[in-house]
Amino acid sequence: MPDPHTDNTHIEELIDGSPVLTEEEKAELRRILPTLEGEKVIALKRLLEEEPHTLEELMERTIQKATPEALQQFLLFLHSCGRKLREVEERAERMEEETSSSVLFTEFS
Amino acid sequence: MTGAGSVEGPNPKRDDPPSDKEKEKKEKKEGRESQEEAIRKLPEDVRNGVRELQKRLEKLKKKAGTMQNNDAAEGLRRECSEVERELLDGLRGLNEGDRDVKQQQSLHERVDELLRGLSALDEKYEDHDRGPPPQRERVPSQPAGSEVLPALKSQQMKNALLSALNVAREDVETKADALQHKLQNPPKGMTAEGELDYYATLEDDYRFIVSRVSGAEAYAKKQLEEIKEQFGTEILRLADYEVARLKTELRWQDEGSAVEMDLPKEVVLQIMAMKQILSQSSLVPGVGGSLEKEMGNIGALKKSMKEVVAMEARREKLLRKKGEASGKLSELRAEVVKYIQELQEKQRGLSPDRGEDLYLRGKISETLKVLGEYEASIVVGITESPSEWKADGTFKVKTNPFTGIPHEVEAMPDGPEKEAACEKYENESMPEKNVGRLEREVLRAIRENKSEKGQIDARSFVGIATALAQRVHSDREWHAAMTVAINTLGKMQGERPRRGFPISRKKELELLPSERNDVFTDRYLKKELRNSGLTAVAESELTVKGDNNIYHLCAFLDENQKILLKGEDAIRAKEEKDAKKRVIMPINEGDVQSWLKAREILIKLRDNGRFAAVAELATIVQE
Numbered sequence: 085m086p087d088p089h090t091d092n093t094h095i096e097e098l099i100d101g102s103p104v105l106t107e108e109e110k111a112e113l114r115r116i117l118p119t120l121e122g123e124k125v126i127a128l129k130r131l132l133e134e135e136p137h138t139l140e141e142l143m144e145r146t147i148q149k150a151t152p153e154a155l156q157q158f159l160l161f162l163h164s165c166g167r168k169l170r171e172v173e174e175r176a177e178r179m180e181e182e183t184s185s186s187v188l189f190t191e192f193s
Numbered sequence: 194m195t196g197a198g199s200v201e202g203p204n205p206k207r208d209d210p211p212s213d214k215e216k217e218k219k220e221k222k223e224g225r226e227s228q229e230e231a232i233r234k235l236p237e238d239v240r241n242g243v244r245e246l247q248k249r250l251e252k253l254k255k256k257a258g259t260m261q262n263n264d265a266a267e268g269l270r271r272e273c274s275e276v277e278r279e280l281l282d283g284l285r286g287l288n289e290g291d292r293d294v295k296q297q298q299s300l301h302e303r304v305d306e307l308l309r310g311l312s313a314l315d316e317k318y319e320d321h322d323r324g325p326p327p328q329r330e331r332v333p334s335q336p337a338g339s340e341v342l343p344a345l346k347s348q349q350m351k352n353a354l355l356s357a358l359n360v361a362r363e364d365v366e367t368k369a370d371a372l373q374h375k376l377q378n379p380p381k382g383m384t385a386e387g388e389l390d391y392y393a394t395l396e397d398d399y400r401f402i403v404s405r406v407s408g409a410e411a412y413a414k415k416q417l418e419e420i421k422e423q424f425g426t427e428i429l430r431l432a433d434y435e436v437a438r439l440k441t442e443l444r445w446q447d448e449g450s451a452v453e454m455d456l457p458k459e460v461v462l463q464i465m466a467m468k469q470i471l472s473q474s475s476l477v478p479g480v481g482g483s484l485e486k487e488m489g490n491i492g493a494l495k496k497s498m499k500e501v502v503a504m505e506a507r508r509e510k511l512l513r514k515k516g517e518a519s520g521k522l523s524e525l526r527a528e529v530v531k532y533i534q535e536l537q538e539k540q541r542g543l544s545p546d547r548g549e550d551l552y553l554r555g556k557i558s559e560t561l562k563v564l565g566e567y568e569a570s571i572v573v574g575i576t577e578s579p580s581e582w583k584a585d586g587t588f589k590v591k592t593n594p595f596t597g598i599p600h601e602v603e604a605m606p607d608g609p610e611k612e613a614a615c616e617k618y619e620n621e622s623m624p625e626k627n628v629g630r631l632e633r634e635v636l637r638a639i640r641e642n643k644s645e646k647g648q649i650d651a652r653s654f655v656g657i658a659t660a661l662a663q664r665v666h667s668d669r670e671w672h673a674a675m676t677v678a679i680n681t682l683g684k685m686q687g688e689r690p691r692r693g694f695p696i697s698r699k700k701e702l703e704l705l706p707s708e709r710n711d712v713f714t715d716r717y718l719k720k721e722l723r724n725s726g727l728t729a730v731a732e733s734e735l736t737v738k739g740d741n742n743i744y745h746l747c748a749f750l751d752e753n754q755k756i757l758l759k760g761e762d763a764i765r766a767k768e769e770k771d772a773k774k775r776v777i778m779p780i781n782e783g784d785v786q787s788w789l790k791a792r793e794i795l796i797k798l799r800d801n802g803r804f805a806a807v808a809e810l811a812t813i814v815q816e
Contacts, residue, residue: 103281103284104281104285107274107278139243139247139280139281139284142281142284142285143239143240143243143284146284146285147236147239147240152232152235155235155236155238155239156235158239158283158284159235159238159239159242160363161283162239162242162243162246162280162283163242163363163367165246165276165279165280165283166242166245166246166249168276168279169246169249169250169253169276172253172269172272172273172276173249173253175269175272176253176256176257176269179260179262179265179269180256180260
């Protein structure tokens, strides 16, 4: 049975599921993970475990710490994200409609 | 994000229309409640916002999984990842302030947009409160380094206001878009009841939008008031403080007596200008006005404050020099007190010789007078203009009131340089008004010295001229005084050539105060005689000899210029034909020749100037 403290597989799962790490950071950690040994692995694992594991957890942590001004700013930012997402959604709907039309056209033809 | 910061609108069913004050009070209350509510709901709004985004992202990801077009699906996933990553970055940076540049730019753009929105809102209030909005003023740039105003705090308040307004605006926009969409695209096949419910829901949405706008406006208005109140109070406090401080620091303790000096004129003007700005400023609570205008006023005030600071620096320099002058004055006072004490000691040991006693009294009087003038000149110099101070920090002392010669010239060591400097000042033109003043004095003296029969004695003329000579500041004044005396003398002589001029003993004493004569004699006459190489000292005091009304210019002869003889002793010396001990100038009443002689002497006195004339007189009487 692998040592749970130095089990790289478990660490990889933590890296992949971390909501706080960026993709670049995750890639960098995955790259250096095989080169780590002993205490370094344990330290990394402890660090990852201390970090929020879910977006919800991250959100709660930040909300607890944030000032009202920061939260107000973040609300603006969320709204900006929402608009951006709406554009993506509209494009997705158009793509779906185009795909359906294309399928129908193919069937008819 | 739903319902963030929403507030209830005003109650339309109220029976009596609320007064303006009540309305304002209610609006303020609503604004405050709205703000508190918005802040309280912020965490929940954030949670809701993040969860909503997450749901939509998951939905999109699922949609990508069902897409037949792989490229399109991949593109969709990529876009979802980007949004997701931005969301995560935003959450991570929420407490760190490490937004990426793109996001910052986006925020800046949004803030700019909101500033415009805020101005529009502000204009709306002005429009509502006062009618047409005033013409916009350009916002001046803020002076660097100024710490007078609490700019940072105000900026924070402004940012909070902008954020809240932005949230409200975005929220309202979203809701309005949704409402419009729902209104234009009602579900098909609704029952009548369903349709009623549907539009009731839309109406609720509409009311929410209205209340949201109302709450945001109330909040914005409240924030504006707070900013105004804060700025106005702070600036007024600073202005009052500045005035009080300047006044306090301008107090000058002078030998135990507090002399409160007025503020320098330029400082007063500057403060008045500041107060003028304040009185017109929308920063003062209750005056109202746009943020841009306020910022303009703040800029002007800051500039004004800066100028006051510069003036203060000049004033401090002046105060420093005043301190130096005060020190010099104290030293001078100490010297004078010592000198007077010496004179008084000397006076106490004197024999009842009136002449020497009076001489000393005159000396004390003169010294005190000069000191007084010096003090006055310092005070005048300080209060009137900093230009009275020289570059090296010394004070430009006023001129000696007796000679018209500056003290600094008088303080020069004896020699040709000093003589030249003195001559230069003596020859300077005197103000014409002083000539007029002397003429009036002469005429008044004549009027006062006339006898009941309208006569005046010759001695009085000489006395008038001599007394005036002691008061004049320059040769020109002297000339004017003597001319008046001579003309008057000639006129009187022509009118009554043989009758003579009965003398009024009382007036004589009033006109010829011995102290003045002594001062005159000591200060100028002796000096001139010394410079001319003569050994005689002529005293201007006139004495009466016997019943034959012979008037004498008494002379005191001594190689050391010490008084030896006077009055009868001097006449006796003449009778003894002691050339070395006589200087007697008889003016015999009723004697035309003596009058002419007197006139000749006066003319010589006049034309040769005060100092030279006395020397000349000494020469004449010696002949």
